[in-house]
Amino acid sequence: MMRKLATALLLGLAPLAAFSQAANFPTKPIRIVVPFNAGSGADAGSRFYGELLGRLFGQTVLVENRPGGSGIIAIQGVKSAPADGYTILMASNSPMTVNPVVMKNLPYDPFKDFRPVIGVSKGPVAFIVRAESPYKTIKDLVDATRKSGLPLQVGNYSAGYELVGAWLGTVSGLAVTPIPYKGGALMMTDIIGGQLVTGAIDFSGAATLIRERRLRALAITSDQRDPLFPDVPTMKESGYPDFETYVWSSFFVRAETPDDVTNKLYEGFRKVMASPEARAYQASQPAMLMDLGPTEMRAFVSAEYERFKRVAHSAGIEPR
Numbered sequence: 001m002m003r004k005l006a007t008a009l010l011l012g013l014a015p016l017a018a019f020s021q022a023a024n025f026p027t028k029p030i031r032i033v034v035p036f037n038a039g040s041g042a043d044a045g046s047r048f049y050g051e052l053l054g055r056l057f058g059q060t061v062l063v064e065n066r067p068g069g070s071g072i073i074a075i076q077g078v079k080s081a082p083a084d085g086y087t088i089l090m091a092s093n094s095p096m097t098v099n100p101v102v103m104k105n106l107p108y109d110p111f112k113d114f115r116p117v118i119g120v121s122k123g124p125v126a127f128i129v130r131a132e133s134p135y136k137t138i139k140d141l142v143d144a145t146r147k148s149g150l151p152l153q154v155g156n157y158s159a160g161y162e163l164v165g166a167w168l169g170t171v172s173g174l175a176v177t178p179i180p181y182k183g184g185a186l187m188m189t190d191i192i193g194g195q196l197v198t199g200a201i202d203f204s205g206a207a208t209l210i211r212e213r214r215l216r217a218l219a220i221t222s223d224q225r226d227p228l229f230p231d232v233p234t235m236k237e238s239g240y241p242d243f244e245t246y247v248w249s250s251f252f253v254r255a256e257t258p259d260d261v262t263n264k265l266y267e268g269f270r271k272v273m274a275s276p277e278a279r280a281y282q283a284s285q286p287a288m289l290m291d292l293g294p295t296e297m298r299a300f301v302s303a304e305y306e307r308f309k310r311v312a313h314s315a316g317i318e319p320r
Contacts, residue, residue, distance in 0.1 A: 025085060025261050029060040032251070034090045035074035036157065037067045037183025041204035041287065042249050045120055046090045048281055052272035067182045070159045071095030075108050083256035085265055089114065092202075092249045094160030097305040101312045102159050104319045110305075116297035117251040117262060118269045123287025124222035125164050125247055126203040126232070127154075128215045130192050138219045138238040141198060142172045151175040155187040155199030163308065164200045164221070164245060166315045171240045188215060202247045203286045221245045226286045245311070248290065248304070250297055266293055 030053070032046045043065060050061035066074040075095055081087035096110040108114075127138060135141040145152040152174045154165035162178045169176030179196060181187040184205045190196040192214055203226070209215040210229065217232045223244050225234060235243035251269060253262055272278055273291060282289045292300055312318075 023260075025264055026057050026059045028086065029062055030054070030057070030086050030088060031081075032061060032063045032088045032090055033074045033078050034063060034065050035067060035071035035092075035095055036065065037185050038065050039185040039205065040183060041121075041123070041202040041247070041285070042090050042092055044204075045249060049120065049269060049272060049278070052275065052278060053268050056268055056272055067157075070099055070103070072099070072107065075114075078252075079108055079113055079254065081254070083254035083258075085253055085257050085261035087253070088117065088265070089252040090120075090249060091252050092158075092160065093247060093304055093308070094158035096250075096252075096301055097308050098158070098160040098163055100305060101308045102163065102317055102319055110301070111298075113255055114252040115255045115257065115262060116292075116294050116301065117253055117265045118273075118294070119290030119292035119297045119300065120249045120251065120273075121204075121282070121285065121287040122246050122248040122290050123285070124203045124220040124226070124234075125161065125200050125245060126206055126217040126220045127168070127198055128188070128191060128201055128206050128210070128217050129198050130194060131213050131216050133197070133216060135198075135218060136216070137233070138168075138235065138240075141218060142174060145174055151177040153177045153179050153197060155179045155181060155191065155196045155201075157181040157184050157187055157201075160247070160308075161200040163311060163315065163317065166317055167243065167245075167311060168200075170315045171243060191215065204247075207286050220286075228284075228286050247287075248300075250290070250292075250301070262294060 032050050034043050034046050036042050046063050050063055054061035066077055071094055078087050078089040099106055129135050154176055156162040156165055156178055165176055165178055184201050187199045191199055203220055206215055210217055219233050219235045219238045221235050
């Protein structure tokens with residue numbers, strides 16, 4: 001009888017212990033894992049918002065870059081970490097909505113293995129060339145490539161950008177050869193150095209080098225021009241009326257992470273994103289703040305996945 005009573009008491013106290021643990025969260029440093037190299041838009045956002053979150057929580061927030069494998073290396077690292085909220089994944093459309101479309105035997109399920117915490121930002125893809133390039137527009141690039149009779153080599157650093165490059169080939173009628181990189185910084189270095197003609201990249205990741213006139217953006221994939229770069233046309237203006245797509249980023253945790261821990265992270269990020277410092281930072285970026293909570297972000301990710309399936313089908317891309 002006493003043993004049964006003790007067991008009942010322990011079972012009754014277990015939820016209270018879990019609640020107490022969540023109420024005190026965090027009690028140690030938090031780690032944000034980024035699937036891209038330092039210098040990418042996702043990396044910069046993780047470091048900026050991570051620092052603000054660290055101030056709010058009174059804990060260090062570390063950013064760990066784990067590029068390669070189209071995001072799989074970073075995602076596998078987070079998937080194998082405890083589901084306690086102390087390891088956060090900064091993920092974008094590529095690993096969460098493109099990889100499931102273009103890759104067979106993916107070692108993770110973005111919908112079953114992870115849950116969104118908060119959507120961070122959404123912005124266009126840019127096709128970039130070196131500043132000294134003779135190509136001023138997408139039309140210049142397409143016409144010169146067609147005249148050469150050679151495939152257009154388009155740099156990318158994830159499956160998402162590879163898909164965007166393939167889409168350009170579909171709508172222009174050009175053969176496209178994807179040139180993969182481990183990160184956007186490496187790709188931009190080769191473009192500036194003349195080893196690669198063009199690449200598809202998160203516009204925010206290339207913004208600094210475009211301002212410094214080391215790179216030129218031929219076009220962006222949003223539905224309208226960016227007010228910070230009014231001279232850069234959209235792909236729609238460049239003759240491809242249906243060519244609209246975006247790069248988005250969001251913080252995720254493992255799906256098994258307790259609701260109250262996930263909600264505490266969401267409220268923390270939401271609070272720092274609403275700060276004047278964060279608003280000023282976001283205003284300086286060629287991307288808009290998303291600020292979608294866990295439920296809304298999950299619905300958004302599902303819709304993006306369906307959209308990329310349609311894009312892949314139109315580009316004739318099969319899972320491989």
